[in-house]
Amino acid sequence: MFISQIQGMSIVITGNPGVGKHTLAKGLSEKMKLELIDINQIAKNSGLFEENNESNDVDAEKLQEILKQKISNRCVIVGHxxxxxxxxxxxSTVIVLRRSPYDLIKIYDERGYSDKKSKENASSEILGITTYDAKNQFEEKVVQINVSGKNIKDVLNKAELVISGTRDSEEMDWLELVTKNNDLQKFFVD
Ligand SMILES: Nc1ncnc2c1ncn2[C@@H]1O[C@H](COP(=O)(O)OP(=O)(O)O)[C@@H](O)[C@H]1O
Ligand SMILES: [Mg+2]
Structure with a gap:
């Protein structure tokens, strides 16, 4: 099936901070003419974030209600x-982007995350928490794409293939990699 033949299309892009969600969402929305819906932006504009120093607490129930009204027939929805x-x-499809924790901590450094925030997010990626939670919620609609070592164009192409169903979900095990490298203490808070 060609992507242009798919009628209703609501694509979700999720994953930990720094995996490349917004980059892919923007690319997909331009290439496939999909409305871009940014969950964080909507939460912020609706005053649903309670800003603490490091983390943001959000009223998930209210946000869910607001998003229900916003989801259109052809959209890409982005957010962790x-x-x-x-x-x-x-x-229709939920794409969880996965990225090596070694790449992620570099991005977190650039973003000025604290050591604690950086490790919390990197360890979440290592354990695959977003994938676990996404499968819990969206079940068979979830596919993973490994972004590590891929450029933005490659990732965009992969995304189009998984959306059209011509490419399978990728499986990765960062825990095995990090354990083998003896690097657990680099990523986990003591
Ligand atoms: N496929 C990719 N390959 C390499 N770098 C990427 C890729 N996608 C995004 N990036 C870069 O990674 C960083 C995080 O991307 P971003 O889209 O902001 O992630 P997120 O929205 O998940 O936090 C940015 O510096 C971005 O330019
Ligand atoms: Mg982002």
Whole structure:
């Protein structure tokens, strides 16, 4: 099946901070003419974030209600909160981006994350928590793409293939990699 033949299309892009969600979402929305819906932006504009010094608490129930109204027939919805604020039935495909924790900590350094925040996010990636939660919520609609070592164009192409169903989900095990390298203490808070 060609992507242009798919009628309703609500694609979700999720994953930990720094994996490349917004880059892919923007690329997909331009290439496939999909409306871009940014969960964080909507939460912020609706005043649903309670800003603490390091983390943001969000009213998930209210956000879920607001998002229900916003989801259109042809859209790409982006955000790490996706598994907690979207209903399965309105979604066609959920892409969880995965990226090596070694790459992620470099990005977190550039973003000026604290050591604690950096490790919390990197260890979440190593354990695959977003994938676990996404599968819990969206079940068979979830596919993973490994972004590590790929350029933006490659990732965009892969995404189009998984959306059209011509490419399978990728499986990766960062825990095995990190354990083998004896690097657990680099990524986990003591
Ligand atoms: N496929 C890719 N390959 C290499 N670098 C990427 C890729 N996608 C995004 N990036 C870079 O990684 C960083 C994080 O990307 P971003 O889209 O902001 O991630 P997120 O929205 O998940 O936090 C940015 O510096 C971006 O330019
Ligand atoms: Mg982002």
């Amino acid at each position: 909160l996706a598994p907690y604020v979207l209903d399965k039935d309105k979604i």
